[in-house]
Amino acid sequence: MIKSGITWAVWTLLLLSLCVSCEKIALDDDTEKASVEGKTKLRVTVSELSQTPFDNASSLQIPDSRASVPITDICGRLSIAVFKDGIKEDVVAQKKGDENYGTATFSLSEGVHTLVIIGHNGEGTATLSSPQKVTFASNQVSDTFYACEEVTVGADEQQLSFDLKRAVSMFRLEVTDTVPSTVKQLRFYYTGGSSTFDPSSGFGCVNSRQTVNLTVKPEMKVFEVYTFPHSLTDVLKITVTAINSSNEELFERVFEEVPVTLNCITTYRGKFFQGFEGAVVRYEQTYAITANPEWNDSTIVDF
Secondary structure: OOHHHHHHHHHHHHHHHHHHHHHHHHHHHHHHHHHHEEEEEEEEHHHHOOOOOOOOOOOOOOOOOOOEEEHOOOOEEEEEEEEEEEEEEEEEEOOOOOOEEEEEEEEOOEEEEEEEEEEEEEOOEEEEEEEEOOOOOOOOOOOOOEEEEEEEEOOOOEEEEHHHHHHEEHHHHHHEEOOOOOOOOEEEEEEEOOOOOOOOOOOOOOOEEEEEEEEEOOOOOEEEEHHHHEOOEEEEEEEEEOOOOOOOEEEEEEEEEEEEEOEEEEEEEEOOOHHHHHHHOEEEEEEEOOOOOOOEEEEEEEE
């Protein structure tokens, strides 16, 4: 009789345990369903760039054409974020080579949302803080493209495709003389532009002091840096310093009032190292010119 009582008690405990376990699983299922209730899928595809790339002299070496080009041909990184009432709901960061690069799917509530897309070639992932503020790793600006659109989400699944526009201006230095063997870097320090971007306006939104260090090789003759202008046209002050392997400054030129235009290249071309004999030399040059806004035309200044 005692053994029978123990057996009955054991079976009772096992049944209670199973009931509790089944209850817990059912609650989890209900919670999971509730988390996606009232959401609509929005599939976003970034297929092309509506602006042509920089011309063939660019370091990107993209064909000079006014036809749209695939996102994979010109942007190494892509970030897509969705905001509602100024609050970021979701963000997807991708890099070239990732599966489904250029496509993202979001589950969103019905209503109006702001979609921000940033494509660039920097080393790190862009930070999309709001539709009015995008920053980049180490404040380094590369060739950058964007879209910022309001999207109305309804009850049915949507698929949207976007073309991106270029957000930057380029300053290009073309050296026509021989680069001294002691020069290992060129440091570009420039003010007047912005390293922070406002997708809602399409322009830079801070007054930045930008610094870019470019490695120099004997065969190199072209050096390029970027900025987000504050308007369609802007003016930079650019100091270019030659640096040796010990990080010592050897030579410097200052370019005042350098005009830059959104979606355009401003090129300064000349004998950059003229007068350099190993000691620190500083030159200041001033130019008053305008930049051609057409994408495949560059403003060239011979110095």
